[in-house]
Amino acid sequence: METIILASGSPRRKELLQKIGITFKVHASKVNEDYESHWSPNQIAETLAERKARDIAPKYGNALIIGADTIVTHNGKILEKPATPSEANTMLRQLSGHSHKVLTGVSLLKTDASNNITDHRTFVETTNVIFGELNPTLVNAYVATTNPMDKAGAYGIQDPHGTLFVEAIEGDYYNVVGFPLHRFYNILTSFAPKLLSQQNLYQYSDDS
Ligand SMILES: Cc1cn([C@H]2C[C@H](O)[C@@H](COP(=O)(O)OP(=O)(O)OP(=O)(O)O)O2)c(=O)[nH]c1=O
Numbered sequence: 001m002e003t004i005i006l007a008s009g010s011p012r013r014k015e016l017l018q019k020i021g022i023t024f025k026v027h028a029s030k031v032n033e034d035y036e037s038h039w040s041p042n043q044i045a046e047t048l049a050e051r052k053a054r055d056i057a058p059k060y061g062n063a064l065i066i067g068a069d070t071i072v073t074h075n076g077k078i079l080e081k082p083a084t085p086s087e088a089n090t091m092l093r094q095l096s097g098h099s100h101k102v103l104t105g106v107s108l109l110k111t112d113a114s115n116n117i118t119d120h121r122t123f124v125e126t127t128n129v130i131f132g133e134l135n136p137t138l139v140n141a142y143v144a145t146t147n148p149m150d151k152a153g154a155y156g157i158q159d160p161h162g163t164l165f166v167e168a169i170e171g172d173y174y175n176v177v178g179f180p181l182h183r184f185y186n187i188l189t190s191f192a193p194k195l196l197s198q199q200n201l202y203q204y205s206d207d208s
């Protein structure tokens with residue numbers, strides 16, 4: 001049986017993959033997440049996701065390695081993970097009353113018995129998130145009670161107060177949390193159908 005390796009230290013990604021019933025191991029990559037200033041948001045998300053997966057791939061044979069990277073863009077700028085609570089506060093006030101995009105790049109690599117990469121797929125899913133006008137008290141409470149420093153854009157849509165920021169979303173909610181489950185599953189149906197049945201994940205066939 002092929003092993004599935006999640007090359008991510010994000011607890012949210014682990015929970016999301018557990019949610020759909022996949023059996024996998026976590027081996028977080030520690031590669032740097034630097035990128036060139038001229039890269040497009042898509043290029044950043046896809047390159048970093050692939051870099052994380054390629055870092056871990058040589059350690060596992062007969063495996064499917066999954067790397068992912070989530071970034072936030074607003075007004076043509078990339079909002080990274082804030083370095084301090086005050087930077088988190090500033091970022092959230094910038095996002096207040098506006099829409100922003102959350103992009104998650106996912107890279108899937110297959111390895112053979114000798115740990116060589118034999119096939120790969122990388123994609124980027126984008127979700128549009130619209131924040132209402134944020135009450136400063138709510139922003140302060142969020143920054144004081146949650147750790148926004150490990151999240152791109154300084155918020156977690158899944159966090160108690162973070163939920164209250166969001167007026168509407170267009171696209172996959174789970175993509176905002178850090179992993180686009182729907183697109184991932186769809187891609188696995190063609191990229192690794194055998195693995196899906198080994199994992200007892202539903203597969204459909206269109207016989208019409
Ligand atoms: C916008 C948003 C981001 N995030 C998180 C998802 C990602 O974990 C994080 C973006 O950082 P990433 O660099 O994508 O991931 P990571 O550092 O947590 O894990 P690793 O590099 O090991 O894969 O922000 C949320 O949890 N909720 C949200 O609403």
